[in-house]
Amino acid sequence: MENLEIIKGGIDLSSYIMKRCLMVIPVILGVILLIFIILQASPGDPARMILGEAASNEQVEALRIELGLNDPIAVQLGRYLLNLVQGDFGTSYVSKTPVLQEVLTRFPTTLLLATLSVVFMVILGIPIGIISAVKQYSWVDNISTTIALIGVSMPTFWTGMLMVMLFSLYLGWLPASGFYGPKYWLMPALSIGIANAATMTRLTRSSMLEVIRQDYIRTARAKGQSERKVILNHAFKNSLLPVITMIGIQLGIALGGAMVTESVFSIPGLGSYMLSAIKTRDYPVIQGGVILIATSFCIVNLIVDILYAFIDPRIKAQYKSKAKNIKKIQIEEDNVA
Amino acid sequence: MSTVESAVKETNVKRRSQWFEVWRRFKRNKLALAGLVIILLIIVLALLAPILASEGYDQQIISDSLLTPGKEGHILGTDNLGRDILVRLVWGARYTLQCGLVAVLVSAIGGCILGSLAGYYSGKVDNLIMRVMDVLLAIPGMLLAISIAATLGPGMRNAIIAVGISGMPTFARIVRSSVMSVRDMEYIEAATAINAGDMRIILKHVLPNVMAPILVQTTLSVANAIMQTASLSFLGLGVQAPIPEWGAMISSGRSYLRGYGYMVTAPGLAIMMLVFSINIFGDGLRDALDPKLKT
Numbered sequence: 001m002e003n004l005e006i007i008k009g010g011i012d013l014s015s016y017i018m019k020r021c022l023m024v025i026p027v028i029l030g031v032i033l034l035i036f037i038i039l040q041a042s043p044g045d046p047a048r049m050i051l052g053e054a055a056s057n058e059q060v061e062a063l064r065i066e067l068g069l070n071d072p073i074a075v076q077l078g079r080y081l082l083n084l085v086q087g088d089f090g091t092s093y094v095s096k097t098p099v100l101q102e103v104l105t106r107f108p109t110t111l112l113l114a115t116l117s118v119v120f121m122v123i124l125g126i127p128i129g130i131i132s133a134v135k136q137y138s139w140v141d142n143i144s145t146t147i148a149l150i151g152v153s154m155p156t157f158w159t160g161m162l163m164v165m166l167f168s169l170y171l172g173w174l175p176a177s178g179f180y181g182p183k184y185w186l187m188p189a190l191s192i193g194i195a196n197a198a199t200m201t202r203l204t205r206s207s208m209l210e211v212i213r214q215d216y217i218r219t220a221r222a223k224g225q226s227e228r229k230v231i232l233n234h235a236f237k238n239s240l241l242p243v244i245t246m247i248g249i250q251l252g253i254a255l256g257g258a259m260v261t262e263s264v265f266s267i268p269g270l271g272s273y274m275l276s277a278i279k280t281r282d283y284p285v286i287q288g289g290v291i292l293i294a295t296s297f298c299i300v301n302l303i304v305d306i307l308y309a310f311i312d313p314r315i316k317a318q319y320k321s322k323a324k325n326i327k328k329i330q331i332e333e334d335n336v337a
Numbered sequence: 338m339s340t341v342e343s344a345v346k347e348t349n350v351k352r353r354s355q356w357f358e359v360w361r362r363f364k365r366n367k368l369a370l371a372g373l374v375i376i377l378l379i380i381v382l383a384l385l386a387p388i389l390a391s392e393g394y395d396q397q398i399i400s401d402s403l404l405t406p407g408k409e410g411h412i413l414g415t416d417n418l419g420r421d422i423l424v425r426l427v428w429g430a431r432y433t434l435q436c437g438l439v440a441v442l443v444s445a446i447g448g449c450i451l452g453s454l455a456g457y458y459s460g461k462v463d464n465l466i467m468r469v470m471d472v473l474l475a476i477p478g479m480l481l482a483i484s485i486a487a488t489l490g491p492g493m494r495n496a497i498i499a500v501g502i503s504g505m506p507t508f509a510r511i512v513r514s515s516v517m518s519v520r521d522m523e524y525i526e527a528a529t530a531i532n533a534g535d536m537r538i539i540l541k542h543v544l545p546n547v548m549a550p551i552l553v554q555t556t557l558s559v560a561n562a563i564m565q566t567a568s569l570s571f572l573g574l575g576v577q578a579p580i581p582e583w584g585a586m587i588s589s590g591r592s593y594l595r596g597y598g599y600m601v602t603a604p605g606l607a608i609m610m611l612v613f614s615i616n617i618f619g620d621g622l623r624d625a626l627d628p629k630l631k632t
Binding site: 026027028030031033034035038039041042043149150152153154155156157158161162164165169252253255256257259260263275278286290293294297298 | 468469471472473475476477478479480481483484485487488489490560564567568571572574584587591594595598601602605608609610612613616617
């Protein structure tokens with residue numbers, strides 16, 4: 001009786017979502033702080049980088065004062081945060097344009113690349129994973145598991161270069177660099193997609209194997225459902241949770257690893273922009289880029305977490321029973337006290 | 338006396354048989370065994386580099402540059418500076434392995450310290466440590482490694498530190514949850530009861546009992562660390578020329594893709610083989626150490 005009331009009064013889904021959203025804020029603040037500290041600690045004077053070796057010490061000093069580089073770190077951080085809140089990510093030392101604008105014009109390219117790679121990952125990885133789970137220990141399973149392991153073991157930039165050699169230089173089918181249309185998108189997205197598809201295959205396989213021995217699968221078969229339906233509707237749907245998490249994580253990894261792939265194919269995205277910013281010590285650009293990528297990574301993870309709660313009724317129930325247990329323990333503690 | 342001796346003997350036998358059991362289970366997995374053999378072979382090659390390839394990794398014979406594989410006794414050909422690629426690969430095994438192992442050592446030690454503190458003390462300490470780890474995990478690993486490497490400047494040591502730090506949060510999480518799972522066990526209570534200090538309990542009672550997941554994570558992390566350092570070197574932020582770390586070798590062959598693709602293919606295959614072997618070895622080790630962990 002008492003428990004029932006507690007369940008009703010327990011933490012419900014909407015406040016869970018709310019809480020989960022709020023939890024993102026300190027993490028992003030932490031990222032900003034971390035990147036700020038990391039860049040502060042780096043050697044080399046941005047003012048000197050901007051003006052070049054020929055500039056006099058007085059000019060460098062004047063620019064340092066102009067950029068506010070001589071202020072205490074806390075002041076610089078405070079100023080940076082204050083500007084961030086107003087949507088001002090600072091000005092690029094090199095191009096003298098606002099960072100936010102520069103970063104945002106390049107971000108869609110990187111996002112498109114990452115999304116396409118995830119699409120390839122899903123198209124390649126999930127079906128192979130399902131097949132090898134259904135036909136566990138068969139030759140199909142052995143071959144696809146081995147291929148998946150090889151796929152995980154290939155550096156993406158190397159896969160990309162092999163593709164360039166084969167499809168651009170030898171066969172001449174696809175352009176080796178640039179990012180101007182579907183023809184250009186194929187190889188970069190595939191080179192990331194293949195490596196991730198391998199991870200996906202492994203995950204789907206193990207997740208399916210866990211589900212496939214359950215009683216409800218036997219029940220579904222017993223009631224005469226077609227094998228196709230048993231596998232897709234009953235087994236796969238129930239093994240979907242880790243798969244969805246993986247999609248979110250891989251999207252983040254693809255965003256974070258964009259520098260490498262963009263460098264292989266000379267794609268004018270955020271990654272290659274940040275790479276050139278690293279070479280010229282263009283701090284505001286590096287900061288802006290990392291913050292943007294980390295924020296999108298957090299948002300993707302947030303969406304995955306929220307989707308979780310909607311897709312899986314067990315999690316909802318678990319959440320409620322957890323709330324119940326906490327309350328129960330609290331009541332017991334109160335009683336003891 | 339004799340009973341004590343026999344008891345000691347018995348415990349010794351038991352001790353051995355536990356590892357023997359792991360080895361027996363591991364041995365059954367032929368693929369994992371093959372992985373172990375390849376890893377050992379590469380380690381031997383790396384150790385014997387000064388004997389096998391006594392000319393050193395930077396011997397340039399310009400007249401012999403860009404010889405395709407098989408020509409004039411160069412099995413894998415020569416690069417643009419006339420250096421034998423096979424020789425560089427053998428030397429490169431040293432640097433590649435070193436990068437992977439040391440970076441993981443950094444992550445494992447850091448992660449074990451932070452994770453066991455967080456898991457053992459819980460409360461405020463746990464909260465503080467894990468929130469910092471959350472922040473580190475919010476930046477995709479490769480991006481974090483790139484940012485740190487960019488700050489520290491290029492070079493092998495800095496690349497190792499960067500990759501090591503970016504791998505730390507994962508370790509901390511695994512160690513923390515493992516420590517929490519044994520923290521309330523009776524043997525920990527017993528250790529507390531005989532007035533053992535916290536340090537002693539963590540080092541002697543907690544960590545040895547959570548070794549299995551840490552060991553597996555360590556193995557699989559080496560593979561990841563090798564890939565990450567290779568990527569850093571490829572971007573020019575990691576190991577610098579002329580050191581023949583395999584990623585750096587791929588990077589230096591980049592401009593010769595047209596016609597001289599073997600400069601890129603060979604070191605890439607080497608990375609693939611090493612990482613593949615470590616992965617299958619790690620999978621086998623996980624299944625052997627704890628069948629429950631099997632995914």
